[in-house]
Amino acid sequence: MRIDIITIFPEMFQGPFSESIVKRAIDKGLVEIHLHQLRDFTDDKHKKVDDYAFSGGAGMVMMIEPISKAIDFLKSQRNYDEVIYTSPDGDILEQSLANKMSLYDNIIILCGHYKGIDERIREHYITKEISIGNYVLSGGELAAAVISDSIIRLIPGVLGDETSALTDSFQNGLVSPPVYTRPREFKGWKVPDILLSGNDKLIEEWKHRESLKRTKSRRPNLYDE
Numbered sequence: 587m588r589i590d591i592i593t594i595f596p597e598m599f600q601g602p603f604s605e606s607i608v609k610r611a612i613d614k615g616l617v618e619i620h621l622h623q624l625r626d627f628t629d630d631k632h633k634k635v636d637d638y639a640f641s642g643g644a645g646m647v648m649m650i651e652p653i654s655k656a657i658d659f660l661k662s663q664r665n666y667d668e669v670i671y672t673s674p675d676g677d678i679l680e681q682s683l684a685n686k687m688s689l690y691d692n693i694i695i696l697c698g699h700y701k702g703i704d705e706r707i708r709e710h711y712i713t714k715e716i717s718i719g720n721y722v723l724s725g726g727e728l729a730a731a732v733i734s735d736s737i738i739r740l741i742p743g744v745l746g747d748e749t750s751a752l753t754d755s756f757q758n759g760l761v762s763p764p765v766y767t768r769p770r771e772f773k774g775w776k777v778p779d780i781l782l783s784g785n786d787k788l789i790e791e792w793k794h795r796e797s798l799k800r801t802k803s804r805r806p807n808l809y810d811e
């Protein structure tokens with residue numbers, strides 16, 4: 587899979603993409619991430635990519651030309667399954683969407699800044715708008731990193747059996763049961779006896795019960811579904 591990210595702050599991705607599972611996926615060649623500095627696509631001598639809003643009011647708007655050039659350039663090289671814009675009013679990122687996107691070959695993620703991007707880009711270039719929650723971030727970079735991480739860990743071969751994504755929350759419509767590790771007792775706090783019983787069937791039943799209980803109390807909507 588190939589992810590092209592268009593941004594005015596490519597350095598913001600250094601951390602999230604250079605550690606842990608995402609790094610391993612890149613090293614194994616299972617995903618390629620290409621960061622594109624939007625300012626490279628402007629002819630303006632000051633590399634300006636934002637301007638005042640026609641509507642007036644506070645805040646700058648990202649201009650149409652550089653974004654259009656960047657997306658046209660990428661689309662001239664290959665086909666994209668989706669041209670994504672990170673936006674607070676987009677579809678909320680859910681596991682089901684990450685699952686779907688993990689099957690794609692190529693995606694573009696455009697990161698907004700300031701007041702957002704010229705609406706005509708959204709109308710004519712963007713095929714999918716994704717929000718990571720109902721709150722406003724300063725820019726789309728953190729959202730793009732979250733979206734990428736949620737997708738990359740699902741690409742076959744990225745996670746080993748020991749961390750299989752199939753047993754994570756939301757994959758079966760439920761949240762995960764609690765987990766414990768050594769020691770069996772700490773400050774008098776004990777691990778549930780059943781987990782030490784060695785009885786696989788009882789342990790599976792316990793996990794399922796705990797999953798249901800947690801989903802009911804923490805995500806009642808999911809539980810009802």
Ligand code: SAH
Nearest residue numbers: 672673674698702717718722723725726729
């Ligand atoms: N004026 C806009 C917010 C702009 S925030 C509004 O009120 O809707 C600047 C940029 O950050 C946005 O263009 C978007 O790319 C990104 N962003 C902010 N919050 C986000 C969220 N919850 N999910 C995804 N992207 C977000």
